[in-house]
Amino acid sequence: MMTRLNRLLGNEEKAQISETQVDRSDIEKLAELARIEISESTVDEVAKSITDVLALVDQLQAADTDGIAPMAHPLDATQRLRVDRVSEDNRRDDFQKLAPAAEQGLYLVPKVIE
Amino acid sequence: MEWETVIGLEVHVQLATDTKIFSGASTAFGSAPNTQACAIDLAMPGTLPVPNEKAFRYAIMFGLAIDADIGKRSVFERKNYFYPDLPKGYQTTQLDEPIVGPGHVEIQLSDGSTKSIRIHHAHLEEDAGKSLHEGDFGGMGHGMSGIDLNRAGTPLIEIVSEPDMRNAEEAVTFARKLHSIVSSLGICDGEMSQGSMRFDVNISVRPKGTETLGTRTETKNLNSFKFMEDCIALEVERQIDVLEEGGEIIQETRLYNGDTKVARSMRSKEEANDYRYFPCPDLLPVEIDDDYIEDIRKQLPELPDARQARFVEQYGLSEYDAGILAADAATAQYFETTTEACNDAKLAANWIMGDLSAKLNADEKTINDSPVAATALAGLIVRIKDNTISNKIAKQVFEHMWKGEGEADSIIDAKGLKQMSDTGELEKIVDDVIASKPKEVANYLGEEDPKKRKKMMGAFMGPIMAATKGQANPGMVNQILSKKLNEQG
Numbered sequence: 061m062m063t064r065l066n067r068l069l070g071n072e073e074k075a076q077i078s079e080t081q082v083d084r085s086d087i088e089k090l091a092e093l094a095r096i097e098i099s100e101s102t103v104d105e106v107a108k109s110i111t112d113v114l115a116l117v118d119q120l121q122a123a124d125t126d127g128i129a130p131m132a133h134p135l136d137a138t139q140r141l142r143v144d145r146v147s148e149d150n151r152r153d154d155f156q157k158l159a160p161a162a163e164q165g166l167y168l169v170p171k172v173i174e
Numbered sequence: 175m176e177w178e179t180v181i182g183l184e185v186h187v188q189l190a191t192d193t194k195i196f197s198g199a200s201t202a203f204g205s206a207p208n209t210q211a212c213a214i215d216l217a218m219p220g221t222l223p224v225p226n227e228k229a230f231r232y233a234i235m236f237g238l239a240i241d242a243d244i245g246k247r248s249v250f251e252r253k254n255y256f257y258p259d260l261p262k263g264y265q266t267t268q269l270d271e272p273i274v275g276p277g278h279v280e281i282q283l284s285d286g287s288t289k290s291i292r293i294h295h296a297h298l299e300e301d302a303g304k305s306l307h308e309g310d311f312g313g314m315g316h317g318m319s320g321i322d323l324n325r326a327g328t329p330l331i332e333i334v335s336e337p338d339m340r341n342a343e344e345a346v347t348f349a350r351k352l353h354s355i356v357s358s359l360g361i362c363d364g365e366m367s368q369g370s371m372r373f374d375v376n377i378s379v380r381p382k383g384t385e386t387l388g389t390r391t392e393t394k395n396l397n398s399f400k401f402m403e404d405c406i407a408l409e410v411e412r413q414i415d416v417l418e419e420g421g422e423i424i425q426e427t428r429l430y431n432g433d434t435k436v437a438r439s440m441r442s443k444e445e446a447n448d449y450r451y452f453p454c455p456d457l458l459p460v461e462i463d464d465d466y467i468e469d470i471r472k473q474l475p476e477l478p479d480a481r482q483a484r485f486v487e488q489y490g491l492s493e494y495d496a497g498i499l500a501a502d503a504a505t506a507q508y509f510e511t512t513t514e515a516c517n518d519a520k521l522a523a524n525w526i527m528g529d530l531s532a533k534l535n536a537d538e539k540t541i542n543d544s545p546v547a548a549t550a551l552a553g554l555i556v557r558i559k560d561n562t563i564s565n566k567i568a569k570q571v572f573e574h575m576w577k578g579e580g581e582a583d584s585i586i587d588a589k590g591l592k593q594m595s596d597t598g599e600l601e602k603i604v605d606d607v608i609a610s611k612p613k614e615v616a617n618y619l620g621e622e623d624p625k626k627r628k629k630m631m632g633a634f635m636g637p638i639m640a641a642t643k644g645q646a647n648p649g650m651v652n653q654i655l656s657k658k659l660n661e662q663g
Binding site for chain 1: 191192193197198199200206207208209210211212213216218224225226227228229230249254256257258271305306307316317318319320321322323448450453455457458459460461
């Protein structure tokens with residue numbers, strides 16, 4: 061789990077360590093990547109909350125899981141597949157009523173620069 | 175210093191399914207914007223993806239074709255990034271447990287050698303939508319971009335090679351071979367201009383004889399073999415220049431404009447781990463059993479290498495010709511239909527690789543859209559074989575057929591192109607031409623060397639062919655002319 065989190069944070073070097081401290085810079089980086097605004101005054105609080113949650117996860121890490129394959133999903137089931145047949149009608153007009161702006165069938169967004 | 179180029183490819187192949195990878199919306203190309211983007215493709219709250227069985231089937235077909243291990247358990251992950259053409263804010267893709275494991279593809283190079291290119295893996299994922307910029311959709315002047323999500327969710331396999339290629343020829347040959355494999359399997363329509371196959375090229379250079387890989391750059395989204403070749407040449411030159419001037423290569427993504435032949439940096443990849451992959455909670459692991467794989471294996475169509483060997487064996491073609499005609503299923507089919515109808519594999523091969531392919535290229539058409547059908551081409555070849563027309567006239571007839579003016583026979587009749595094989599008529603024309611050229615006749619008779627004599631006959635051939643509007647049977651004219659000339663002496 062810690063490995064995973066550190067991978068999420070891009071901290072390959074931390075990925076081996078299980079003691080987890082989340083600091084301001086981690087929170088700022090995650091917020092930026094997730095496009096979530098966290099106000100300056102709450103960054104420390106959020107860092108502490110997440111550190112607490114991770115401490116709980118650290119406890120779980122104590123369980124012996126040697127020889128047990130990690131699950132990709134909490135449900136111990138496999139995916140059902142769908143037949144390749146068109147089942148969706150064109151509902152563009154309905155969907156575009158929900159969009160802030162649409163023109164000539166296109167959804168309009170602030171200018172994209174490549 | 176001598177440098178060695180190292181190239182690896184990432185190839186996105188759009189699978190030719192009727193519907194998207196996670197929704198039942200159509201994938202037909204060229205529809206009005208957003209008419210094929212359903213609630214799942216738009217990431218509406220409350221929707222859930224259900225994977226398309228055919229996408230798995232097609233990916234497994236590819237895996238079997240390259241002799242790869244098939245992932246019995248296949249897991250989808252979320253690759254998180256923000257871009258307007260990706261409504262969910264993540265691309266559903268595969269990472270640690272892809273559907274196709276390590277495999278290999280054999281390529282034949284122009285010097286006759288072969289090389290095996292290793293495939294690291296191939297995974298299933300969804301395509302993104304398209305962003306249209308001002309000017310692309312009417313230019314409103316409001317400074318906004320337009321998003322068309324018809325392509326969003328189209329199933330892709332991303333094929334990742336090992337860095338096994340050492341020059342542009344190897345990379346382009348490998349790319350063509352992949353194109354040939356996926357189009358022969360029928361899992362991709364192979365329409366490069368519609369973006370059905372897109373290539374990302376990873377390039378680095380290192381001093382020849384060293385093992386450590388140099389820093390690489392990635393040029394994204396090339397959709398033509400020609401552009402790939404040009405772009406590799408340009409980037410290799412750039413990297414060597416930078417290194418020889420004592421500089422450093424920066425790991426970055428580059429864009430290449432094939433029309434202007436200019437490449438530029440798009441973004442640096444400093445934050446390479448920013449995608450924060452995690453298993454998609456909306457999708458369970460997909461399990462594939464052996465029966466399913468074996469069932470697919472039994473139904474695999476003929477692959478290009480096998481077809482090439484069969485063309486050599488069955489039709490007596492050269493390896494080279496067989497390789498070209500066997501490369502894609504449509505061309506191979508066209509060749510076999512033509513050959514069956516005209517019963518001459520060599521002539522069929524020459525016409526397809528010559529006049530037909532030149533016309534297709536010039537008009538930017540694929541063989542499936544050829545205005546001259548395989549049976550129609552066979553009809554023309556039959557008329558060359560039975561001496562109704564010469565090869566030269568056949569090229570004219572072909573032009574008319576290309577323009578949709580009808581079948582070979584009706585064009586030959588309508589335009590009076592039938593070869594003149596009437597001995598009496600030809601003899602009269604030959605007599606007239608000989609009579610009009612006493613000086614050339616004297617020169618000819620004065621020459622002893624038969625080789626030179628043969629060459630001197632050209633002076634008469636031209637006017638004779640002109641007098642018959644090119645319709646004289648060249649073999650007959652030759653015979654009559656040499657007989658008549660020799661009679662003069």
